[in-house]
Amino acid sequence: xxxxxxxxxxxxFSREGVTSRIENSMLLGTLFAIRxxxxxxxxxxRELVPxxxxxxxxxxxxxxxxxxxxxxxxxxxxxxCYMSSTRKAILPVVEKWNRLLFxxxxxxxxxxxxxxxxxxxxxxxxxxxxxxxMASRFGxxxxxxxxxxxxxxxxxxIMSDFVHQRQGGAKxxxxxxxxxxxxxxxxxxxxxxxxxxxxxxxxxVVGRTTRMFYQAFADAGLDPARMPIASLCTSxxxxxxxxxxxAEGHYTAGPYFQSIDTERNRSCLAHFRKLFGSQVEPxxxxxxxxxxxxxxxxxxxxxxxxERDVLLPHLLGMEFDAPQGRIRVNPSNHHTxxxxxxxxxxxxxxxxxxxxxxxxxxxxxxxxxxxxxxWSNRLRVPADELTRRE
Amino acid sequence: MSSPARPTSRxxxxxxxxxxxxxxxxxxxxxxxxxxxxxxxxxLQRIGCQVQTFWPPIPDLPDNVDLVFCAVDQDVxxxxxxxxxxxQPPAVIAIISYENPTIFDAMIxxxxxxxxxxxxxxxxxxxxxxxxxxxxxxxxxAEKRVLRLEQKLLGINQINEAKSILMRTRNVGDSEAYxxxxxxxxxxxxxxxxxxxxxxxxxxxxxxPTG
Numbered sequence: 001x002x003x004x005x006x007x008x009x010x011x012x013f014s015r016e017g018v019t020s021r022i023e024n025s026m027l028l029g030t031l032f033a034i035r036x037x038x039x040x041x042x043x044x045x046r047e048l049v050p051x052x053x054x055x056x057x058x059x060x061x062x063x064x065x066x067x068x069x070x071x072x073x074x075x076x077x078x079x080x081c082y083m084s085s086t087r088k089a090i091l092p093v094v095e096k097w098n099r100l101l102f103x104x105x106x107x108x109x110x111x112x113x114x115x116x117x118x119x120x121x122x123x124x125x126x127x128x129x130x131x132x133x134m135a136s137r138f139g140x141x142x143x144x145x146x147x148x149x150x151x152x153x154x155x156x157x158i159m160s161d162f163v164h165q166r167q168g169g170a171k172x173x174x175x176x177x178x179x180x181x182x183x184x185x186x187x188x189x190x191x192x193x194x195x196x197x198x199x200x201x202x203x204x205v206v207g208r209t210t211r212m213f214y215q216a217f218a219d220a221g222l223d224p225a226r227m228p229i230a231s232l233c234t235s236x237x238x239x240x241x242x243x244x245x246x247a248e249g250h251y252t253a254g255p256y257f258q259s260i261d262t263e264r265n266r267s268c269l270a271h272f273r274k275l276f277g278s279q280v281e282p283x284x285x286x287x288x289x290x291x292x293x294x295x296x297x298x299x300x301x302x303x304x305x306x307e308r309d310v311l312l313p314h315l316l317g318m319e320f321d322a323p324q325g326r327i328r329v330n331p332s333n334h335h336t337x338x339x340x341x342x343x344x345x346x347x348x349x350x351x352x353x354x355x356x357x358x359x360x361x362x363x364x365x366x367x368x369x370x371x372x373x374x375w376s377n378r379l380r381v382p383a384d385e386l387t388r389r390e
Numbered sequence: 391m392s393s394p395a396r397p398t399s400r401x402x403x404x405x406x407x408x409x410x411x412x413x414x415x416x417x418x419x420x421x422x423x424x425x426x427x428x429x430x431x432x433x434l435q436r437i438g439c440q441v442q443t444f445w446p447p448i449p450d451l452p453d454n455v456d457l458v459f460c461a462v463d464q465d466v467x468x469x470x471x472x473x474x475x476x477x478q479p480p481a482v483i484a485i486i487s488y489e490n491p492t493i494f495d496a497m498i499x500x501x502x503x504x505x506x507x508x509x510x511x512x513x514x515x516x517x518x519x520x521x522x523x524x525x526x527x528x529x530x531x532a533e534k535r536v537l538r539l540e541q542k543l544l545g546i547n548q549i550n551e552a553k554s555i556l557m558r559t560r561n562v563g564d565s566e567a568y569x570x571x572x573x574x575x576x577x578x579x580x581x582x583x584x585x586x587x588x589x590x591x592x593x594x595x596x597x598x599p600t601g
């Protein structure tokens with residue numbers, strides 16, 4: 001292979017199926033980074049070329065398309081996956097053929113593979129902060145609603161441990177809805193919430209059911225100022241889908257919001273809008289999808305190869321000036337140092353950032369037992385938010 | 391089957407206590423520092439255990455080791471480990487490259503209750519660890535219970551024997567014999583089993599050599 005040949009990489013994000021909307025934004029985040037890299041001269045002069053397939057939010061299709069990318073398209077690197085079930089489906093493929101998967105979604109932790117780089121958050125980078133913030137401001141009597149798969153189960157285990165550490169903490173309910181549930185699935189849950197009156201609701205509902213849940217909540221006349229929904233995955237994209245009126249006042253924890261007020265983030269967003277218009281709303285999964293292509297590019301330039309064994313040493317410890325802050329691949333666990341934040345949806349459908357970490361938080365994907373202890377001194381809370389709490 | 395529209399509900403998602411303690415687990419790794427050894431120790435460090443590696447194998451381990459990962463190879467099979475014979479030996483996970491009777495025999499002699507097969511993958515180490523530690527805890531509890539029950543049973547036999555001695559020598563009934571034992575125990579503030587043993591002992595002296 002000569003030095004001017006293009007570098008082909010696999011891209012797997014769904015444009016069909018239950019999580020198509022968020023995955024489509026991740027696809028554009030990926031293509032945006034590829035465009036930036038090529039506009040800046042490519043990878044040591046070689047063009048970066050995506051080979052894209054649509055896996056329809058289906059684990060089986062993720063697996064067969066990953067196999068096709070490896071065996072037919074001969075790619076060494078794949079960017080993709082939103083739900084944990086789809087990542088688990090690809091894992092044996094990249095391990096068997098010794099390829100590298102970049103996975104951009106925050107997830108429930110407890111995974112390590114030498115063939116995966118994880119650029120979304122681990123629970124210590126989002127659940128911990130969210131639990132602490134909500135419990136100290138609203139109380140620790142929580143009601144949990146999630147989609148019926150592994151990420152919500154494990155996130156709820158962590159949240160249960162948290163609230164039980166708190167005085168007066170209690171779990172008032174734990175309900176799961178299918179990923180393809182209809183509106184009617186939420187009616188009995190809303191009734192139960194009305195009866196039990198928790199301090200806040202912890203939601204790990206993902207995909208298109210997210211809108212249904214917030215809609216049902218608003219339709220019942222429940223007030224987010226008194227009993228908000230706190231989520232790990234309701235981003236600007238889901239807000240755009242459900243509409244600002246329904247989303248306003250609810251909380252989300254994540255390392256990235258469009259509203260981050262830095263020159264880096266503003267110019268990144270402006271550049272994205274210029275190239276891709278407003279077909280998707282940039283969000284935390286969009287940003288991590290964008291970041292991980294740049295992490296790959298940085299390592300490729302140093303290694304001058306995309307073969308896993310040659311590339312990996314350069315990738316471990318690789319840093320990137322991301323829109324959220326300067327991120328870094330942790331050499332020991334292959335996850336990424338991130339900047340946890342808490343946002344509340346405001347009247348323009350964006351997140352008002354209420355708390356953020358002063359420096360990045362290292363990933364700790366195997367932490368079983370989280371504690372409330374060291375968040376307060378690492379957080380920056382805006383002055384007006386402090387006075388509002390009085 | 392519930393209808394698809396009906397949400398499922400699971401009420402008790404909370405972390406078991408021994409899983410919370412994983413990070414205080416003291417782990418010894420007896421394995422060569424090759425690729426498998428590195429995969430193993432690095433994954434244990436990710437999990438957050440306190441790991442120490444020993445190779446070549448040594449007969450003694452530091453005190454208070456909770457769990458040993460031990461490669462079952464020629465070097466290890468020739469060793470005599472003192473920790474295997476400890477009163478409360480650490481839990482043992484064997485790492486084997488061959489699945490044959492010779493290796494199984496060595497593995498069982500180490501007291502292994504968990505096994506990993508080489509080549510080692512990061513995935514699978516935590517589940518084997520959790521199962522082995524959980525199993526060992528259950529075994530330890532069961533052993534304690536058996537010991538307690540054995541002592542209890544022995545005590546009951548002794549009391550019965552003491553009662554029959556009293557019934558014979560003092561010509562009293564069963565409940566009267568027991569009342570005498572219990573009264574003595576109460577006034578001397580000792581267990582009834584101890585009084586029973588004293589009676590049996592005294593009787594054996596008084597009855598003298600019979601042979």
